[in-house]
Amino acid sequence: MSSEDDTPTSPATPVPEASRPAAPSVAPAAPSARSATDTVLEQFAHEYIRERRNARRWSLTLRLGWLLLFALVAWGLLTQNNHASAPNGPHTALVELRGEIAVDTEASADVLLSGLRSAFEDSGAQAVVIRINSPGGSPVQAGIIHDEILRLKAKHDKEVYAVVEESCASGAYYVAVAADSIYVDKASIVGSIGVLMDGFGFTSLMEKLGVERRMITAGSNKGMLDPFSPLSESQRAFAQSMLDQIHQQFIKVVKDGRGERLKETPETFSGLFWSGEEAVRQGLADGFGNLEFVAREIVKAEEVIxxxxxxNVAERLAKRFGAAVGEGAVKALRNLPQLH
Structure with missing residues (x-):
């Protein structure tokens, strides 16, 4: 007796894959707003931490730099003081006047007066020699040096000698006449007793180019000597009057300093300059000689201090370091986060 259970089952026939029902596809999740915000916050946090590290690093560098700067300056001052206290026997004191006489140069009044005062105040200094190699410069700076030399001479009762190397012209000669005697080389350049004010005028060129100068002033002479504006006759006369006045001051200083030794000619105060040989002949200088000659033969103290x-090296390094620190600070400030 047969039944459905007894009927043998045939093996399942494989269904072609193409005819299979496709599995439901799962769409990729859209990036959430939360993940984008996290990314921005993470980037900001990293940037903030980096900037804070840079700020701490710069702060440490700045502190170490100032400490180094202080040490260099202290060492420089100590070295300079030790050098200044070294001489203790009879000697000739030397002060150099080199280059242009102007503010913030090695021939400025501040620099020269510091050396002159030290030289005069040293009891071992038998006399002071000012060795000059300068084309001149500011009449104000030269006048300050000249007047202080006269004051120190009277206070300390010491002789002062000017020794000219290559050049002693204009403001440099203004300083030299404060000395008791002036010694030159035969080929030195001496003189140029005059005053000048120079500049350029571009008004004609501007007219050719069609350029208009727009300058607004309060005061009719406020723009005087402006190179892009015409110079009126009244302004020219005023400038010439001022130069003549300064020139007369220069002439008086020379006459007072040289006295009867000066053999004045019509050209003496014309602004001309002469060789050392001619300067001695005209009474602008007293004789021929260099520093060693004056110290040995005139002062009678051959040792020169x-x-x-x-x-010094420390001061130069300090200035350069200070400039570098300033530049680094500006760069660091530029790199800090800004609020807009």
């Missing part, structure tokens, strides 16, 4: 203030 230099009192000229010189910028």
């Amino acid at each position: 230099d009192y000229t203030p010189h910028e």
Whole structure:
């Protein structure tokens, strides 16, 4: 007796894959707003931490730099003081006047007066020699140096000698006449007793180019000597009057300093300059000789001690370091986060 259970089952026939029902596809999840915000916050946090590390690093560098700067300056001052206290026997004190006489140069009044005072105050200094190699410069700076030399001479009762190397012209000669005697080389350049004010005028060129100068002033002479504006006759006369006045001051200083030794000619105060040989002939100088000659033969103290203030290595490094620190600070401030 047969039944459905007894009927043998045939093996399942494989269904072609193409005819199979496709499995439901799962769409990729859209990036959430939360993940984008996290990314921005993470980037900001990293940037903030980096900037804070840079700030701490810069702060440490700055502190170490100032400490180094202080040490360099202290060492420089100590070295300079030790040098200044070295001479203790009879000697000739030397102060150098080199280059242009102007503010913030090695021939400025501040620099020269510091050395002159030290030289005069040293009891071992038998006399002071100012060795000059300068084309001149500011009449104000030269006048300050000249007047202080006269004051120190009277206070300390010491002779002062000017020794000219290559050049002693204009403001440099203004300083030299404060000395008791002036010694030159036969080929030195001496003189140029005059005053000048120079500049350029571009008004004609501007007219050719069609350029208009727009300058607004309060005061009719406020723009005087402006190179892009015409110079009126009244302004020219005013400038000439001022130069003549300064020139007369220069002439008086020379006459007072040289006295009867000066053999004045119509050209003496014309602004001309002469060789050392001619300068001696005209009474602008007293004789021929260099530093060693004056120390040995005139002062009678052959040892020469230099009192000229010189910028030492520590001071140069300090200035350069200070400039570098300033530049680094500006760069660091530029890199800090900004609020807009």
